[in-house]
Amino acid sequence: MKLDRNGKILVCGSIAYNTTMVFDGLFREYILPADLKMLNVDFKAADMRRDFGGSAGNICYNLNLLGLRGFPVAAVGRDFGDYRRWMAEHNIPADYILEIEDGYTCRKHVITDMDNNRISDFHAGAMEHCREITIRKDIDIALGVVAPDSYEAMQNHTKQLSHQNVPLLLDPGEQVSVLDGTDLMWLMEHSRWMVLNEGDWQMFARKTNMRIDVATEMLDALIITNGIEGSVIHTRDNRFNIPAVPTEDPVDSTGCGDAYRAGIIFGLMMGHDWPTTGRIASLMATRTISHQGPQNHRVTLKQLREHFASQFMITLG
Template identity: 30%
Template structure:
């Protein structure tokens, strides 16, 4: 599991951002939002996904770069089943920081300081394989751009199956880099906006993207998830309904964690997508990307209500009876 490791500083704005915009003045934006609260949480796409997989009983190997302020965070991840022995510690920089403000319509404005993440390109995957054994799937998540390209190329060179999850990095990456990150991926994850951006920047059509990946998973927020493969029927899975207020940060990472875990269990694409949807909903009902838990019985009850008894019966044998979810 390669990707960013960061601390999140999350704020809530009681109005909407769009109310503050002045028509005709968008080239000279100078805005300040008075927020209701500020909370600090552990985050980073790589760590978020690893946390979710740990809750589901896997022992994901986290690969990324951190600063010397990582001690408490590392203990937290270890306690939740994450192997951090391949994390690179910077001697000069702090762990990356993500700052995000969410308005009343769940729109977000965010900034990201890379910090130690800039050293992720110093990490190679071969020593990880030597330490832990066969790498079943390498997730190339949002990270230092150079590191993402290097990890992807090393996967190709060494024959590791990999999942492309360029996510936020699509916004500034050029077409050549995006093509490098996506071509040959066993799995490709995007949301709807990222899917459109990917096609625009690469010049590939929808069909051409599908020809270059094994499975393309597109998340669509409240509209659920779409899964596509060449020559097969499209799978559509609903979003599990929320029962509490939603804070969307980290929902996509949780969905990916649930999907990958279920595929590692040997479940079908449809069932894996359903697991991902259920985990994502649990994640967005709390503030913070690693503050949710997945108690076995309540998770299964909710899963059955959304997808039926047969689906729940398939998932049940794989869910851990684990203190990680306490």
């Protein structure tokens, strides 16, 4: 099935604000076992950064850098203004964004110490309303991505896109630990490709009694990532080992997985084979890890082709 390179790519998932603070001390010097019955600890952050994030926002940011039409499908709150302006500046459409006036945009707060320990909190906020978004019939949709969301939202958007015969990439992520085997199987049965990390695949396999050879009979490809060890792309007839692309200056791994997924989508849209597609995905992940935050890196198609040629000694068409 040939994909329309000029078509819309709908990415169903989250739009989020990420706030990261750095405590220039050690948590273990302040959180003591004897004090855990009643915990009341204040940390003074030496540094703070707010980034634009969320799976849908991150993937679309990367797709649009590469000249593709990435449309986030997500619900946001009354504080969406800054993110809307950011999206407009980077040519990310808001056509499929649902704004909820009595809620806040999804956000995650993280505080880290000097040992890189972290304390996090997550507020779903308006994300709970993603299930209310209806993707109406549109002949211009070339590909859909179903990223982590509530099961009801993931199910609704899978149905809506499947009914339009839109090929789907399933990216279940952290929802693998939440959903039961029946729900996971249903999502997989309606997808053409699936991508997840090694830990999530192991849990997916346990919950569904799934083997890789069975998965590749159901899917065109099963893509399993494993951080610095690279990734593996399984198809019916082949297994492709994709190396991670090293970087001399790793800064922040936040958003690397989403950049990798954008690389996979780019390869699919351009009609590249799986070894090429996987290597593009690895390059995109490396671009992200060299910068703070998931949407602060830059890359052009020309730069991607040059980096690809220098890294793999192959010309990227």
